[in-house]
Amino acid sequence: xxxxxxxxxxxxxxxxxxxxxxxxxxxxxxxxxxxxxxxxxxxxxxxxxxxxxxxxxxxxxxxxxxxxxxxxxxxxxxxxxxxxxxxxxxxxxxxxxxxxxxxxxxxxxxxxxxxxxxxxxxxxxxxxxxxxxxxxxxxxxxxxxxxxx
Amino acid sequence: xxxxxxxxxxxxxxxxxxxxxxxxxxxxxxxxxxxxxxxxxxxxxxxxxxxxxxxxxxxxxxxxxxxxxxxxxxxxxxxxxxxxxxxxxxxxxxxxxxxxxxxxxxxxxxxxxxxxxxxxxxxxxxxxxxxxxxxxxxxxxxxxxxxxxxxxxxxxxxxxxxxxxxxxxxxxxxxxxxxxxxxxxxxxxxxxxxxxxxxxxxxxxxxxxxxxxxxxxxxxxxxxxxxxxxxxxxxxxxxxxxxxxxxxxxxxxxxxxxxxxxxxxxxxxxxxxxxxxxxxxxxxxxxxxxxxxxxxxxxxxxxxxxxxxxxxxxxxxxxxxxxxxxxxxxxxxxxxxxxxxxxxxxxxxxxxxxxxxx
Numbered sequence: 001x002x003x004x005x006x007x008x009x010x011x012x013x014x015x016x017x018x019x020x021x022x023x024x025x026x027x028x029x030x031x032x033x034x035x036x037x038x039x040x041x042x043x044x045x046x047x048x049x050x051x052x053x054x055x056x057x058x059x060x061x062x063x064x065x066x067x068x069x070x071x072x073x074x075x076x077x078x079x080x081x082x083x084x085x086x087x088x089x090x091x092x093x094x095x096x097x098x099x100x101x102x103x104x105x106x107x108x109x110x111x112x113x114x115x116x117x118x119x120x121x122x123x124x125x126x127x128x129x130x131x132x133x134x135x136x137x138x139x140x141x142x143x144x145x146x147x148x149x
Numbered sequence: 150x151x152x153x154x155x156x157x158x159x160x161x162x163x164x165x166x167x168x169x170x171x172x173x174x175x176x177x178x179x180x181x182x183x184x185x186x187x188x189x190x191x192x193x194x195x196x197x198x199x200x201x202x203x204x205x206x207x208x209x210x211x212x213x214x215x216x217x218x219x220x221x222x223x224x225x226x227x228x229x230x231x232x233x234x235x236x237x238x239x240x241x242x243x244x245x246x247x248x249x250x251x252x253x254x255x256x257x258x259x260x261x262x263x264x265x266x267x268x269x270x271x272x273x274x275x276x277x278x279x280x281x282x283x284x285x286x287x288x289x290x291x292x293x294x295x296x297x298x299x300x301x302x303x304x305x306x307x308x309x310x311x312x313x314x315x316x317x318x319x320x321x322x323x324x325x326x327x328x329x330x331x332x333x334x335x336x337x338x339x340x341x342x343x344x345x346x347x348x349x350x351x352x353x354x355x356x357x358x359x360x361x362x363x364x365x366x367x368x369x370x371x372x373x374x375x376x377x378x379x380x381x382x383x384x385x386x387x388x389x390x391x392x393x394x395x396x397x398x399x400x401x402x403x404x405x406x407x408x409x410x411x412x413x414x415x416x417x418x419x420x421x422x423x424x425x426x427x428x429x430x431x432x433x434x435x436x437x438x439x440x441x442x443x444x445x446x447x448x449x450x451x452x453x454x455x456x457x458x459x460x461x462x463x464x465x466x467x468x469x470x471x472x473x474x475x476x477x478x479x480x481x482x483x484x485x486x487x488x489x490x491x492x493x494x495x496x497x498x499x500x501x502x503x504x505x506x507x
Contacts, residue, residue: 099421
C-alpha cells in the first residue's frame with residue numbers, strides 16, 4: 001500500500017515535471033519569437049567614404065554648413081583664417097547635430113551647450129570625445145569630404 | 150417589466166449602487182489632495198478620446214507624419230482643437246499625476262496596507278512620462294526629433310546592454326522612420342494596454358482600502374473627536390469630484406483655445422539642432438542636470454553616474470513602502486527626502502528656463 005502511494009506520488013511528480021516542461025516550452029515558443037521580433041534586424045549600410053559638400057566659394061570665412069554624409073550629418077566649415085575643415089556633425093555627448101558658431105569661433109551643440117574647437121576637439125561642456133575628422137579636398141570649386149582611411 | 154427591473158435582473162447595478170450608498174470618504178483639512186487622483190483619471194479619459202480622434206487622420210511615417218498633423222490642424226474642422234487638447238491634456242496629466250504622487254508621499258498614504266496602490270501609482274507615473282516621450286516624436290518636428298535622439302541615446306550609457314537598448318527603442322541605429330512607427334506602436338497600443346490594466350488595479354485597490362487618513366490627522370482625531378468626519382461618497386464626494394473635473398476641463402479648454410499647441414518645423418535629419426532646443430517641461434530638470442554633469446567623475450562616465458542616480462531614485466520611490474520605517478522620525482525623513490527631491494527638480498527646471506530666456 002505504502003509503496004503504491006509512493007509510486008503514485010512518484011508518478012505524480014513525474015507528470016508535474018512533464019507538465020512544467022511542456023508549459024515552459026509553450027511559453028518559450030511564444031515569448032522567444034516576440035523578444036526576437038522586438039529587436040530590429042541589422043540593415044547593412046553601404047559605408048560612405050566620400051561626399052560632395054557644395055561650393056567652396058560660397059562658404060565664407062568663419063561660417064559652416066551641415067551636409068549629409070551617407071545617413072549621418074557632417075559639418076564643413078571655413079576657419080576665420082580661410083582654411084576648410086570637415087568633421088562628423090554628430091555630437092559625441094548625446095547624438096545631437098552640431099553647428100558652427102561664428103561668435104564663439106567654435107563648433108557648438110545646442111542641446112547641452114557642448115563646444116568643440118576648430119580641430120574638432122571637445123573643449124567645453126559635456127562632450128566626452130572629439131568629433132571625427134574628415135579630409136577636405138576642393139576640385140573645381142566643389143568641396144569633397146572623405147573619411148580618413 | 151420596467152427597464153430598471155430588466156437591467157437589475159441581468160446586471161448587479163442595484164448592488165453596486167447600494168454599496169456606494171454606504172461608502173464614505175474621510176473629510177479633514179487635507180482632503181483636497183484626494184481630488185488629484187480623480188483629475189488625473191479624468192485627463193487620461195480625455196487622452197483616450199482625443200487620441201482616438203487623432204488616429205483617424207494621423208499617418209505614422211517619416212514622410213507623412215508631419216504633413217498629416219499639419220492637415221489635422223489646418224484643414225480638418227476643429228482638428229486644431231482636438232490636437233491642442235491632446236497636447237495640453239498630456240501636460241496637465243503629468244502635472245496632476247506628480248501632484249497626486251507627492252501629496253500621497255507627504256500624507257504618508259503609501260503605508261500598510263496600501264503598498265500595492267503606491268507601487269502601481271509610481272509605475273503609472275512612469276508610464277505617463279513614457280506616453281509623453283513616445284507621443285512627443287509623432288508630429289515629426291525638429292524639436293521632437295532631437296529630443297528623441299538625446300532621450301534614446303541616454304539609454305546607451307547603460308553598461309553591457311546599452312547599445313541593444315538604443316536599437317530596441319529606435320528600431321535601428323538612428324532615429325528614423327522606423328523609430329516613428331515603433332514609438333507610435335508603444336504610444337497607441339502597448340502603453341495604453343498596460344496603463345488601462347494598471348489603472349483598473351489601482352482603482353480596485355483604492356476601493357478596497359478606502360482613502361488613507363494622514364497620521365497627523367489620526368492623532369488629532371484621537372485628541373479632538375470630529376477632526377475627521379465621514380463624507381458620504383454618494384452624492385457628496387462624487388459631486389465634488391465632478392466639480393473638480395469641470396474645473397480641470399475649463400482650464401484645459403482655455404489653454405487649448407487661447408494657446409494652441411504649435412507644430413514647429415518638419416524634422417530634417419541633416420540640419421543642426423536649433424539653438425534653444427529643450428524637452429518638455431517635465432523632463433527639463435533631467436535635461437539641465439545632464440548639462441552640469443562633467444564627462445567623467447572619478448574615472449566613471451558622468452552620464453552613467455547621472456542615469457544611475459535617477460534610476461536609483463525611481464527604484465527607491467517604487468519600494469518606498471517597504472523601506473520607510475513606521476516611526477514618526479522616519480516619516481519626517483521621508484518628507485525631508487521628498488522635499489529635497491522636489492526642490493532639486495524645481496531648481497533645475499528654473500535654471501533651464503532661465504538659460505532659455507537668456
